[in-house]
Ligand SMILES: Nc1nc2c(ncn2[C@@H]2O[C@H](COP(=O)(O)OP(=O)(O)OP(=O)(O)O)[C@@H](O)[C@H]2O)c(=O)[nH]1
Ligand SMILES: Nc1nc2c(ncn2[C@@H]2O[C@H](COP(=O)(O)OP(=O)(O)OP(=O)(O)O)[C@@H](O)[C@H]2O)c(=O)[nH]1
Ligand SMILES: [Mg+2]
């Protein structure tokens with residue numbers, strides 16, 4: 207672990223007087239390597255290391271009796287600062303709400319729509335899931351199966367080609383049926399696909415969801431800065447949900463997404479089952495990223 | 498005459514950044530940087546020249562024969578497709594079957610994902626589009642029995658290729674890796690050297706975790722190659738470099754879109770050039 211790495215890097219210096227700047231830089235090299243190994247994007251690591259280096263070369267680490275722990279403390283603090291506050295509730299405005307989920311192909315949007323539906327249902331709200339992915343084979347069917355498992359209504363239209371129309375019709379129906387929250391499942395798309403990003407902007411503009419959330423795969427590597435940046439630029443995200451964190455991926459992409467969008471992390475997906483949704487706890491993720 | 502730059506630490510840091518951003522990992526990027534520092538120290542070169550050196554060795558490392566999958570002369574060639582959730586397995590199977598059908602081969606598909614919502618429906622739509630047979634089991638059926646049924650059907654109908662889909666799973670899910678191992682063994686009982694190919698489907702947006710995926714899936718199901726998907730995006734997929742170095746697992750095909758003809762045979766030259774674009 208990084209903690210052990212720093213401890214052994216500085217161990218040989220004990221008793222030889224105080225640490226030098228070059229000793230600290232060796233420790234900083236280990237920190238940088240750890241972050242890159244954890245899949246934090248290169249430019250984000252650079253920015254992060256600037257802040258850490260400034261603090262690390264100060265009195266606190268240089269003159270400490272336990273420099274490796276002090277350096278670890280600096281890194282930990284900077285990371286918690288970047289990750290932002292944890293959540294212990296999901297804030298919806300009073301009355302009727304529309305949530306829209308978007309992201310790259312296969313990131314876990316459809317499943318997460320189901321999980322959010324269950325979460326709201328457990329909070330005694332009436333959700334409706336909307337099958338606005340009109341492109342992937344059996345995407346509509348997938349959402350219907352999920353809705354049926356949860357006893358949550360699913361709105362879909364058989365032969366529509368326009369996701370805007372489907373969403374608008376869904377919302378109209380939801381209001382008639384006293385639904386509290388409408389959750390829009392959109393098709394996965396590449397951030398560099400101009401036509402599909404334009405389509406998403408159209409949905410956002412015409413449907414005006416109260417919250418737009420980016421669903422990011424927990425094993426995403428360096429590309430996280432590119433895709434998150436592009437989606438945020440197109441839609442002004444309200445939140446991020448990171449999925450598939452039940453595996454052994456370090457999840458460094460979370461730091462990249464935070465750095466490039468500044469948007470809060472609302473939830474973490476921790477399994478395929480519809481109850482596998484957790485609030486974001488920064489301490490847990492910091493420890494995971496730092497290994 | 499173009500002016501080069503002195504190979505100093507700043508120059509090598511720029512190179513390191515380019516390499517890391519491909520997702521090859523800090524370790525391999527460092528190894529390359531250190532070796533170039535040793536071989537080129539104090540010389541004046543263009544960044545292009547240095548990258549050219551790196552390109553060449555990566556092209557050689559990642560080289561693959563022209564025909565990634567050789568069909569066997571007797572009986573169906575059985576291909577098992579595995580990988581983590583959402584990586585592109587089902588869609589890649591659609592592409593592979595279309596590719597074989599375009600070559601006049603007879604294909605049978607096995608809908609081995611008996612777990613995920615509408616997984617069988619999804620593959621069935623692709624089978625209908627390609628015009629090939631598909632073997633399904635009841636919902637929640639043992640995937641090994643579906644695999645068995647698909648291979649049996651392929652033998653019985655003298656199909657050339659049998660491709661078996663499996664549910665997405667994480668390499669850390671021990672019971673699910675056990676299940677994959679069982680599917681592999683069941684197929685092997687029907688046709689001695691089958692499955693002839695076990696393709697690990699890797700998402701090009703994946704970072705270093707792909708290495709853990711390669712290890713886990715290879716241990717469970719003896720992978721023979723990789724299908725690297727979503728290369729039509731901005732992700733580079735450079736993690737296949739350490740995977741090739743550590744497991745000698747080659748990339749056989751790349752996915753470049755969501756349609757059933759968006760599959761290309763892996764060409765190491767083009768792939769490596771794209772890494773540095
Ligand atoms: N292990 C695990 N699997 C997940 C998680 N979230 C989603 N999945 C799985 O990931 C795969 C993809 O999920 P989908 O919900 O279909 O993803 P999507 O973003 O809607 O995909 P597209 O619509 O094709 O872009 C499925 O196998 C899901 O069961 C998670 O938190 N953990
Ligand atoms: N752009 C792009 N999208 C792809 C590619 N391959 C697959 N996809 C998309 O990725 C998403 C997931 O593909 P699937 O084939 O369902 O993935 P899977 O591995 O079978 O998923 P699970 O069975 O849920 O684990 C779908 O939206 C596909 O259209 C590719 O090469 N390029
Ligand atoms: Mg979906």
Ligand SMILES: [Mg+2]
Nearest residue numbers: 586587610616
């Ligand atoms: Mg599938």
